[in-house]
Amino acid sequence: MPDACDVCGQDYSKVDSGDGPAVFIILIVGAIVAGLAVWTEFTYSPPYWVQLTIWIPTILILSVGLLRPAKALLIALQFKHKASSDIKRY
Numbered sequence: 001m002p003d004a005c006d007v008c009g010q011d012y013s014k015v016d017s018g019d020g021p022a023v024f025i026i027l028i029v030g031a032i033v034a035g036l037a038v039w040t041e042f043t044y045s046p047p048y049w050v051q052l053t054i055w056i057p058t059i060l061i062l063s064v065g066l067l068r069p070a071k072a073l074l075i076a077l078q079f080k081h082k083a084s085s086d087i088k089r090y
């Protein structure tokens with residue numbers, strides 16, 4: 001990532017979403033997929049290979065697909081609320 005925006009000069013040096021996007025995606029996608037997998041099991045009782053064939057690609061697509069929007073959202077919220085990551089860490 002560049003140090004500043006090429007257009008407006010916005011300082012990017014304090015941009016840091018850390019593990020936030022991944023944590024939210026783990027929790028949200030995990031809840032959705034686990035709920036749907038349990039519902040599918042109790043409703044249709046498919047063989048396990050069917051469950052794996054459905055949910056492994058779903059997990060990969062949702063997780064990878066949501067990572068960039070989630071990171072953008074958290075960075076936008078960081079700017080909006082003037083939260084900075086320049087707090088000293090020990």
Ligand SMILES: [Zn+2]
Nearest residue numbers: 005007008010
């Ligand atoms: Zn800009």
